[in-house]
Amino acid sequence: MTALFYIAAAVAVLATVLVITRSNLVHALLYLVVSLFAVAVVFFTLGAPFVAALEVIVYAGAIMMLFVFAVMLLNVSADSPLRVPTSAWIGPLVLVAVLLAELIYGIGLSDHALRAVEVGPQQVGDALFGPYVLGVELASMLLLAALIGARHIASQPESPAIEDPRLSGEEPDAPADAEGAT
Amino acid sequence: MILLWYILIPAVAAPLAWLLSLSRPQAARWVAVAGTSLPLALVTWQWVAQAGALRAAFAAHGPGVAGLVQGTWLADIHAAWISPLGISFFLAEDGLTLIMLVLTFAMGLLAVLASWRGIQERVGFFHFMILWTTAALAGVFLSLDLFLFYFFFEMMLIPMYFVIALWGHEKRVYAAIKFFIFTQASGLLMLIAILALYFIHGRATGTYTFDFTQLLGTQMPSATAFLLMLGFFAAFAVKLPAFPLHTWLPDAHTEAPTAGSVILAGVLIKIGAYGMIRFMVPLFPQAVYDFRTVGMVLAVIGIIYGAVMAYAQRDLKRLVAYTSVSHMGFVLLGIFAWNTLALQGVVLQIVCHALSTGALFILVGTLQDRVHTRDMTKMGGLWAVAPRMGGTAMFFALASLGLPGLGNFVAEFLILVGTWQVSKWAAVLGAVGLVFATVYALWMMQRAFQGEETHALRFNDLVPRETGMYAALIAALVVLGFYPQPLIATVRQTVTSVQQITAGSPLSPKPTSAVQVGIPADRAPAAAAVADGTTTDGGR
Amino acid sequence: MTGGDLITLLPLIVLTASPVVVMLAAAFWRSHALALTLTLVGLTATIVSLFIAAGRTSRQVTPLLSFDAYALFYIGLLTAATAGVAILSWNYLQRRHVHPEEYYMLLLTATLGGAVLVASTHFASFFLGLEILSVSLYALIVYPIYRTQFVEAAVKYLVLAGSTSAFLVFGMALVYAETGTMTVSGLAPLLRAGLGGADVVVVLGVVLLLVGVGFKLAVVPFHMWTPDVYQGAPAPVGAYVATVSKGAVFALLLRYFRPVSLDPGSSLFLVFAAVAIASMVAGNLLALRQDNVKRILAYSSIAHLGYLLVAFLATGERAAIAVTFYLVAYFATTLAAFGVVAALSPPERDAESLSDYRGLARRRRWTATAFTIALFSLAGMPLTMGFIGKFYLVTAGAGSALWALIIVLVLTSTVGLYYYTRVVVAMWVRQPDEGAEAMGAAVDGASGAVLAALTAFLIVFGVYPAPLIHLIERAVSSLL
Amino acid sequence: MAAVSLDHGLILAAILFVIGFVGLLTRRNLIVVLACIEIMLNAAGLAFVVAGARWGRADGQVMFLFVLAMAAAEVAVGLALAIRFRQSLGRLDVDDADEMKG
């Protein structure tokens, strides 16, 4: 299991790096799916099969579907390669390297082994509908809010008060102006 | 209860003036006249009625009566306000307050009268602001709860800000914001000092209160006391204004409309002096003593620098504004001298400066209304055009240079002679300031009124309303110049009691011997004078 | 969970039911007036239910939520503010001809999030409340949709909120990993030492957690979004972001940290102090010459949160009262200010440029007066609650001898005078530009009533704050 | 089961988290930016699961579920916004959204 953890971890890291470096949007999203699968494996190795399953179903399944759906809807492959020039990576990389160093420094100071107990769906379910029952209700309200919001945003306004030229002149196939398609 | 009226009448009149003006603009003026003259009449009545009480209080306890400590007010109000913080609605009145109130309402009334023709825009709102200022000023002078004091202290900024910003001259917005920021910044420093005092006192005694009478005599390390004193000093020195914190004043006074200048110069800047006498020195006598040299140096610089700057100006109003800096230097000097002579002089100076400078501002205002400029290089020879105005200007210029026979002289003399007993050099330099005062006063007369009239300016001389105002001011100054005793007697109790409070500190050295020296010196001639006075009175 | 707990939960239940009711009603009958009415009914019912809940002795409902007096007070405050926003939105939405029903639903869900936050005693409710609030706000910010500005603001808010939430969750995870607890009471011992004795990983966790909080509060260095979102969002939503969103999070912060007193030498204390100073300085300086009124309000809110942090760092009950009183004052003031902006905004755009306000006093005397009073309250001038509030803050700071912070507060708030008075000057002194469209359509009755009420509130409690203070005293006493 | 050290789990989460953060700082495509937020949230959730594993309790996983819900909500609204964004600005470049400044 330990070995599996490290392998899955390596895959996850690699896939995630690829997510942020790929210029092709669809590729990136697919690498993200890979990454999420790898994390699911990690969950499994950590003794959390329930969330591992959820990771696959919800994250990789539902959420990524949404992404792909959006990509299709927007036909965004044309403007997918929007990326900053390589030189602009230096600053963020330095910043993040320091951040990571700080995090690892902090985490590395503690030394605890994980308990090798599996916390199965049963326990999670008990917790969810025990002390966390209100949390579940609230999560439902969260989703409701997201539902209302997303529906409102995505729906076409029926009678916009002001005709916004950019809005009325919708141009799904407008050629990407700046950085061109690859 | 009467004290509440002093605040309430103008405070109620203020919205009334505004609301009434919505239908009839002229109504605001009359409401404002009522809103200031009513309390003026009330306070004058109280002054007359209580003169006996004041004298009795003084005589009963003799010199050095601690009226403040013993709670022998003319009147007071003590009500709960924000009790969770130990804040009470504590108003009280003694002789000094009485004088300041008279001044406040008189200047308020004067401001209203002086704007009769000059203000034609948003009349109701203007009088709303003037009355509001008056109410806040009355509150400032009546409060003995430090928070309440700060509350009113800040409250009057807003209407004053509006008065300058809305009805002022060319650079009014700049001047208003400058005034606002200076006063606010320094006021907040005072707030910090007040709070520190509050906590120090609360920790020591377990009573958290802003009641000034209870906070008196709070024990604290001298370094702390010094810092707190500086907090108070910052606020009051800006208000006063003392060099080098004076730079808001020339701008504010110059750009304000006449009424604003009158209230600013007449009452508002006097809060600095009042606050120092009432609060700063009694609270921190030792710290004030430690600061005395610096304070006096600032005062002397203020006197001379203000005078020279007045001389340097081309703008007539700015010139008058700088004279305030100079005159307030005397006030600061007197406060740091902290003896009976100097303090009586300070109070007298407060009143006389209000009258003379107020009149000068009105005069400049009327002149500006007619000539449409304040630039003295565009004036000259106006005496020939408006001799009455010229004569009036001459009178007030003379008052401002401290001519004997007018109240300002008595005030400055008392201050300087009191200062001399503390610091000879400060007194000498202060006296030198009088020479500079002569320079600017005469220079102003020369540039504006004397010489050949070359700019073909033609305008009306003073109208009766104006003549009446000036006549009242002139009469007041002359009376104060020859017989300031009523005023001196009124504040005598305050002056002695604040000194008594500081008696233990080096600020009032050798309390016992001071009394010993004081009694014969104070009593004997006084008795003789009273005796002589009665005989001559009878004789004539 | 017992039946009794349901009574305790009543405010939350009512608040949860309200958007559902609005939604169901809208499904049958799309009507702006109905939606608003139902919203107001829901909010009123929530407030009423607060009194019912207040009768309960057992206040803790599951480890997640505690409906103590503190929570109830804040729920009341948030609800009342929401009602104000809702009424102010009426005319704003009317003029813009957009479907308004969802707006009220989202407003209600957002308020639910805020209510959860102020009652939260557990990371789970903290996180969920925050997210309900955020997610509702994304949609609210972009709500009228038709202008790029709305989208831009929403995208900025979403991306930043999402990423800072990630920091928040990561921080929570680290804390949990090290301590094994996620409740306030469990964390108190750790925080009491200002994390002095805790493992570095907990410190890391708390700091990361504070990123999320800092973002919501818009304190330096997490403040950058504020002006853009305030400017981009519709004015009523701006009011909401400034008040309910920030107030709820600050109340939560107070709940988490109030039972403990940060040791003035501890790292966490110093971090807060630095953030407070930076916020006060940057907020006030950024607004200095700003010409957009909404951005001025945004920058000033950064500064105000800095002021609040000063009192937050102070110890004792007085500090909690100070924070709460200030928040109440800030709520009323900000609502009034944004309310004026909203009321004056024509359909095409919001009345946000300083030049829109030139000569307002001549056209709309009372509106200008209300705005002026609000601005003076923000500046902390007497006769307004802002004065008492700021005084309270400084008192709290002085009580804990936070002299450096107080002096910064004092000096920077002096700078603040400059930009507040710029707006005042624009309204009262300046003349409108030649040819500029006269901004300032007639203020509708509803907005006018809200503005009048807020102004009266500001002045009444600015002159006689004692009753409010007593109420707040009772509320915060449950924290200690 | 063999024990994985807590540190390593958390470090993995941290690494994934910062990678997401790098993406946030460097990518301009709104969709990718949203994906990066997902990465970060996922990493945070991972950290929770790791933490839960340390204590052997279900709390970590419960929290992960909430994070999951939140991520879903976020993405739903985010993608809807992305559609609007594209409509308003013609592209998906977040750098285009700099109309408001100063």
Added chain:
Amino acid sequence: MLQLLWIIPALPAAGFVVLALLNRHLGRRAAAVIGAGSVGLSAVVALLVAVSFIASPPPGDVYRQVLWTWFDTGGLAPQIAFYLDAMSVIFVVVITFVGFLIHLYSTEFMERDEGYTRFFMYMNLFVASMLVLVLADNLLLLYLGWEGVGLCSYLLISFWQRDLQNVYAGRKAFIVTRIGDTALIIGLFLLFTQLHTLAIQPLMAGAAKEWPVGSGFAVAAAALLLGGAVGKSAQLPLQTWLPDAMAGPTPVSALIHAATMVTAGVYLIARTNVLFTLAPDVRLAVAIVGTVTLLYACFCALAQHDIKRVLAYSTMSQIGYMFLALGVAGWSAAIFHFMTHAFFKALLFLAAGAVIESLGGEHDIFKMGGLRRKLPTAFWAFIVGAASLAAMPLVTSGFYSKDLIIETSLGSVDGNAWLWLGALVGSLLTSIYAFRLVFVVFFGDQQTPVTRRPRWRMLLPLWVLSALSLIGGFVWLPEWMGSFHPLENFLGEALPPLKTVASSFAYTGVSALLTSLVAVVGVALATVWLVESRAALGDFAARPTPHALQEFWLNGWGFDWLYEHVFVIPVKWFARVARNDLVEPAFSGLAWLNVQAWRALSASQNGVLRVYIAVAGVGLVVILAFVVLR
């Protein structure tokens, strides 16, 4: 009768008030009646009071009248009270009487000027102030009168205020004298602080009791009072204002800058003689100041072209004599000279005024000439005045008083030969310039036509004053002429007697002879130079050295230049530099810094989302670093 004392100053004061209030509504005639009448009445009352005082002296030869207590605080309780003793009697009578004559003269002299009422208003105020000054019971009241006369001096010098030159001269007079006044008031501080009163008599008694001779306090107090006296009496080094003060109308010069105000310093020193007795060094300084000034002024007078400036310098010089007398403790002698000087100098000025008025405002003596036939009264009045000024022996009042001073300067225990020599030389020079004036103005060829002749209101004062100038000296004859000195006896009641060196040379007839001789020689020299060999004098004066010397004297030895450069120009420079307030940059700089900070911060809000995230990230990293590493 003595109870009427307060009426004396009150009358002109009332005149002032009435004129001020009714200013615009009064005709010229009414103004003249009120103006001159109030002073005339005052003079009558003064005479009555004086007669009463002499006839039935009050107890202690002092009458004190308290009107009311000015104020009373902190042990300082000055009263509005009048103090009449022999010295004040003389001053009061001279002031009111000469004052009235000059008022009368002015009613005609000023009749064609605008501001006629204003003129009398100021004049009345002046007389009132001057009377307060000399009657004051305490130093503060004295100071009130002191400043009052200074003010009137300013107002009257700049009376013709359309011409800024006049205004400038008035301003200069006020400011320069106020410098002296400042010393005086500081002296008041000192005296009050040390002796706890300002009433003159208790003060003097206290000083005599508490301070030994030569004590530091006494020296300081006396020196400060001297400062005041020097300013008011135009003695070195504060003499520069007096010549310029001639810009005022001539009656003003006669009243204020010759007869009365400028002698206030003499009065003050005589009044506080106790202090000066306690401070011998200061008294010597008084004598030296007097001597130096009298010589200085003589030289200046020799070189002047302006008739009034000659007279101004002569005034300065004569007051120098008085100071000399005071310096050697000849208190009474000084008062005597004050009296005679008031007569003859007023006479000279009024005569000069008549000349000037007749010539249409011409001041330059070299444009006059040959007027003795055209203006006989003025001529004779001038001759009398000049003779008195030059101390022509026996027939003029000036002779008796000046001779007394010259005697005293040697004969007093405090006198010495140098002072005596200076006084003698001064006397010689005085008669030279006095008669130079006479010869240039009234002899030779007429240069400017006479346009107007004085009428009775101008002539009457000339006659009266001429008479007084001739006979005024007989109230105190020198020893060798007999023992008739009622004035000395009278003043002896108020002033301490002179201590003389026994059997001094000074008190022999030889000394008087010398004095007379000097005066006559002076006249002779003037005659020779100006009448007999005027051309030669002209040639001599054209040579470089004498020319330069003449210029030097003409300009008052360059004092104006010196003061201009040492005091005025630096202050003006500073005022110009500091016009916008030197402190202001500190505050505006602060504002500027704030704006710069705003600019910088504002630029960071560039609207780019990734920057916002980066800022948050950097902030987080910094905070983490702090927290982790601490």
